[in-house]
Amino acid sequence: MERSSTKPTEHLRQLVLASSSPRRRELVASLGLSLPVLILSSDADESTPSDWTPPRIVEQLGLRKARATAAMLAPEDAASSLVVGADTVVVLDGEVLGKPRDRADAIGMLSRLQGRAHAVYTGVACVDARTGRERIAHRRTEVVMKPLDAGLIERYVDSGEPMDKAGSYGIQGRAAVLVERIDGDYFNVVGLPLSLLADMLSEFGIRVI
């Protein structure tokens, strides 16, 4: 018998964040969700075809992360979990900048970003591990960086902060003082647009407020 009065998302009693990013973990924790949050990262393939646009890259990589993590869940967790994955890239002159390979790469990226505007894209994917229902979306934030001289860039890179971050900077850290202004969601730059995430969670029956 079909139980039409039952909400299709009532089984979702746990959120799984498919991420090893401490920033994403802290941002999700800051929401103070009433349901438990499990952190579980996977080794999703992060290579993408060269003709993909930035929105497609971040949405599909977020989806790969969420799907790969959903596939790792034990059956009892899968039955009650909404899995969230995200991906962030910096885009300058149409070129996608991910995390720096090494010190020289970080210095090169910041030398190109300084004194100019660039875009940060973060894709978010939600996967209901029980039903397989999926949603993907992204946000774009424009960031204008102050003009920076070579000495400042080297000192910043030597602080170690850039090495695990797309575009080689962390706006939530010391790079706060390197940024002139932004247009768009700040949390999108840090790696998880909370306002977008809240809208997506509500589609799955999970209320933030």
Ligand SMILES: Cc1cn([C@H]2C[C@H](O)[C@@H](COP(=O)(O)OP(=O)(O)OP(=O)(O)O)O2)c(=O)[nH]c1=O
């Ligand atoms: C631009 C910018 C990026 N970042 C970070 C957010 C992401 O952690 C990282 C981009 O890399 P991602 O590949 O999106 O994420 P990740 O590998 O760190 O974590 P996950 O396990 O979720 O895949 O750059 C900042 O922390 N601050 C910033 O200002």
